[in-house]
Amino acid sequence: MQSLTVSRTIDAPKSAIRAAMDDIEAFMLAAGFDDVTVDGDEITIRNRVGIATIELTLERVDAPDATLAYEQREGIFESMRTVYRLDDADRGTRIEATTDFSLDVALVGDLLDSTIIRRQRTKELEAQFDYLESTVE
Numbered sequence: 001m002q003s004l005t006v007s008r009t010i011d012a013p014k015s016a017i018r019a020a021m022d023d024i025e026a027f028m029l030a031a032g033f034d035d036v037t038v039d040g041d042e043i044t045i046r047n048r049v050g051i052a053t054i055e056l057t058l059e060r061v062d063a064p065d066a067t068l069a070y071e072q073r074e075g076i077f078e079s080m081r082t083v084y085r086l087d088d089a090d091r092g093t094r095i096e097a098t099t100d101f102s103l104d105v106a107l108v109g110d111l112l113d114s115t116i117i118r119r120q121r122t123k124e125l126e127a128q129f130d131y132l133e134s135t136v137e
Contacts, residue, residue, distance in 0.1 A: 001079075002114050003100045006125040011092040012136035018067055018086065020135040024060075027068075030131030031124035043070060049120050056080070078102040095132065097125045 010017060021027050028036040028045060034053075035046040041060040046053060056075035063069035063083050072080040080101040087094045099121050103114060 001100055001102050002118065003098065004118050004121055004125075005096060005098040006122055006129070007094060007096040008126075008129045008133075009089045009092055009094045010129070010133050010136065012132075014086045014088070014093045016136040017093050017095060017132055020132050021068055021084065024068075027128060027131065030128045032127050033124075042073075050116065076103070095129060097128070099125070 024043060025036050025038045028038075028043060033045045033047045035044075037044040043058040043060070044055070045058065046055045048054075054076055056077075057073045058070040059073050060068070060070050061081075065085055066083045067086045068084040070082055078101075080099065082097060082099040084095065084097045087096070101114075101117065101121075103117065
């Protein structure tokens with residue numbers, strides 16, 4: 001299992017950040033995904049990474065103290081879960097996103113490895129944090 005955590009302090013109250021995250025489609029599109037479809041608790045994303053197009057079906061799940069959490073139901077990972085948490089900080093709110101994943105080697109093969117996934121996921125999470133900063137200011 002691989003784990004990746006990205007965090008940032010945003011100069012805004014938790015309520016404003018949570019409200020921006022509640023628009024799941026816009027929040028997920030902010031990651032740079034090519035297409036996002038939201039149907040209740042199900043989120044389908046499509047994204048081109050290098051020479052591959054990745055499609056994942058995610059489901060929102062409950063997680064202790066999480067503002068948002070989702071797990072892969074269908075896709076390239078053996079398992080994948082992302083959890084976003086908001087905490088009070090000296091100057092605003094600290095947002096932390098952790099993605100835990102295991103690759104399904106039979107599906108991924110030589111096209112993608114954990115280093116590429118970690119780099120891409122970091123880029124996606126940072127883009128979401130950029131979106132939150134620009135939305136709540």
